[in-house]
Amino acid sequence: MRRRSAINSLLLTVPVAVMSVSLVAPVTAAAQSSGSLGSAGLPGSSGSAGSTGSTGSQSGPCNNFLGNFPPGSLGLNLTTGSLANAANSVAGAAASSVRDFPRWITSDQGTIPVLKGATSVLQLVTGPTSPAKTDSEYNIHGTDLGIMFEHRDETMVMFGDTFGDCTLTDNSWRSNVMLTAQSDTPTNGLKITGARPRATNGDAAALVQGAHEANGVGEVTVIPTAAISVGDTMYMRVMSVRDWNAPGGWNTNYSALVKSEDDGANWTVLTDSMRRVTNFTGWDPTVDFDTPPTAENLPAVDQDGWYGMQMSAFLEADGHLYEYMTPSGRRGPATLARVDLDKIEDPDAYEWFKGGTTWESDPDNSYVILPRPVEELSVAYNEHLDKYVALTSMASGVVSMRVADEPQGPWSEPQTLVNRRMFPNAYAPMIHPESITSDGNYLYYALSTWDAYNVFLLRTDLDQFDFSAPSADTKTDVQSRITVGEAVKAGAINDEGVIDEQRLEEAAETAPAAPEPITEPAGR
16 A cells, blocks of 8 residues: 555645635526526537626636636537536625635635635636646636546546636637546645647647537537546546536436546546437547447447446445446436446446345446435545445535445435535535545545536545434534634734734634625525
């Protein structure tokens, strides 16, 4: 086992960026849309952007998140982004910590919220202010997901819909990209080392580019939902999004297994692995297939059979790849399949869990291992707990964790790790691979937010929870905060923007900021 560095305390004295009016500018009314965004406003696309309209908005993937994106950028005119749409994520200015800036700081780890207790935010992984400078280094101004897995001696980090400078002339929309990071426990954040593949202009290049067609016409985008490395080969599951529709909902054309045998430089769709629910065949011309997709060799469309198996989470255990599957959208239950690691590419080798100790080759009537609604899902084994852990977002908590003794369960009731006071518009918690085999008590995971449309790295102390008696108590304080003005008045922030943590705590006791209201996003 690789030596793991000791867990150190997060530095409490950090430089703070200049706090100007632009950093606290409120979002426009258009950002509070409750309609379905679809791909509204993209050339040749259609879709409703809500009753307030979209022109000139500062929401969505190109918002005015703490001044990172300029007003007048695409805003709601841009596509929704991987596994979110504006309607099921944006709760309005009053509900969002992002727009209540006093609870956020800009440090050498990027612009992040300050949490006290079991969970802390370690880093902004992507976007403007991120330590990796993904905006200037890789043209990643906005993205989401952050699916992580180990490959050789690196941590690979996969993202969904990714955007560049978010202007009408250069949004640089890539359906998915991948960054590389140093392996080992991310005690002080992910150390991003590069992009793979990388375009000649230096941008992080798409792995499998979507056709970027109009909403509901063919294929809007292609999103990774799971990834793993087996030997020298990387595998990921992708879903082809046909349309973004009702809040929390979208429809797909197919799910497919994609592989890379050159460390992620090139990716090939395995034609036989496609779980097709529509007859879509209009792929982007750059997409590579192991067998040319023709009417003769494409798998048959089976809308009823494959409907519930369009999004995935991967787990490697006891010589198998376990694949946890849900329908497209955020409302379905989870079922489970498994396959021998050396037969991943053979769709006939998979067997589906039917309850008890029964596994069968027929996917029909598979056993529901997690009740609806299951959102984006991440599953891993954790040595410290000696349990399998599953993270997903729920109405009560944007990071809810269940535990089980076996990959198939039975799974415990959910323990809330992060609630909507901390991240009202967050989704898709993705476990860091060092949390899988680490014998330490910290769980590391990525979390995306619609407001920022970027990815954060969080850390939770598992020892502060009793998973045999789960509850909604996050063991994390988000109420004893102080406004920037009060902090400056108390001398807790000096002229260089450095925070005196003790003075900050003392000032927070005498002049605490108001607690964050909880408002459930529309559509959940």
